[in-house]
Amino acid sequence: MYPWFALGHLTPFLHLSNKLAKKGHKISFLIPARTQKKLQPFNLHPELITFVPITVPPVQGLPPEAETTADVGMALHTLVMEAMDRMEDNVECLLRELKPDVVFFDFAYWLPGVACRLGIKSVLYCIISPATTSYTMSLARTLNGREVTEEDLMLPPPDYPESSIKLQPREARLFYGMRSMKYGGDVLFYDRLHQSFTQCDALGLRTCREIEGPFCEYLGRQFGKPVLLSGPVIPEPPTSLLDQNLAKWLDQFESGSVIYCAFGSQCILDKGQFRELLLGLELSNMPFLAALKPPMGVDSVEEAFPKMFEERIGKKGVVKGSWVQQQLILEHPSVGCFITHCGSGSLSEALVNKCQLVLLPNVGDQIINARMMSASMKVGVEVEKGDQDGLFTRKSVCKAVRTVMEEGDEVGKEVRANKAKLREELLKKDLDSAYIDSFIEKLRDLLR
DSSP, rough: BBBBBHHHHHHHHHHHHHHHHHTOOOOEEEEEEGGGGHHGGGOOOOEEEEEEEEEEOOTTTTTTTSGGGGGGGGGGHHHHHHHHHHHHHHEEEEEHHHSSEEEEEESOHHHHHHHHHHTTTEEEESSSSSHHHHHHGGGGGGGGGGOHHHHHTSSTTOOOOTTTTTOHHHHHHHHHHHHBOEEEEEEEEHHHHHHHHHHHSSEEEEESSHHHHHHHHHHHHTTTOOEEEEEOOOOOOOSSSSOOHHHHHHHSTTTTEOOOOOOOOOOOOOHHHHHHHHHHHHTSSSOOEEEEOTTTTOTTGGGGGGGHHHHHGGGGGGEEEOOOOOHHHSSTEEEEEEEEEEOOHHHHHHSSSSEEEEEEEOOOOOHHHIIIIIISSSSSSOOOOOOOTTOHHHHHHHHHHHHOOTTTOOHHHHHHHHHHHHHHHSSSHHHHHHHHHHHHHHHHHHHH
């Protein structure tokens, strides 16, 4: 395993490693030396999963202690990628020594070439949703050497499975900017991904047919690669208990009556949007628990509270600026609604719980994840934003919450029914095990 050095990528690769190790397979996991201790508690099979610590080489502008994107701001992520690229020779030496059958990677576009020279199969394990990758990476957009424009990205590519998934102009502009930016030295972000997709031996996708079957098939056809589905790879149930104070607070409310709002470890709102979100939660008149990073320009969430906010909400609302036990919170019977940034991990955890989904994407794949859940699958409601400025309001947040929660709303009724049906499918006995068995069998096919 050689994932992109971001905790949001390292962790899913370890989840997959745990699933494979549970079936008896031996895994070597290449990981930055000091980051190893962060993931060690989540290695469920240390007798089969071996962490191989590697030293991140120096790159001008990258702080000496930095190893992952969590150690630096967004602007320096490209330098972390450059450091990974400089490890090509070291990784090749490790692969010669380890002699694996298969190497899994994502952003290290040079790895398929190294693996091929050593007689090792390479699998691009993509944790970004196939709906997003097939929308943005489709070869059908570049037929006959045609250059892709911002306007092109507003509409899905030819033969894309879902015509309802589209981007607004400002969103297309963001995707176009990502596509054409340099990411890691002089390599364009799009070229990095394109080479990874075209030169690997197979595509490994962190999803299941029940959610993204048509998109997975589309990707396989576009790149002419075998497609291996690992299933949603939902983490094992936590062995810890929910924080006593949070549990006590949640226990006082009726079943399904609490809003939980969380935007992951990377999303930082500006102060205006942070306040609109909190005012939207207040406007809903429901109890709420929000786990949010402090907004830009302040050191704590309390500094950015709207005027008299704490006095008005009293004990009915809790806002935390630190990490919380999300899986355990979503499992609590009092939680009835989850306002999410639509990161794939958060969606996976939410879809197997009873809470209703309010979708408030921020950047990148979160946007298309939200469209897939709302416009295509109709298992959640997306918060409306301004066409030009891309901003949400307290009223649009409250409106989305009420849509999914109020019994008399026809849209909400359809969404709740679809969400319940999908949850039932995802919780079928042995579904996860069947996906991993199929995943392993297709890996064996690669080696034959």
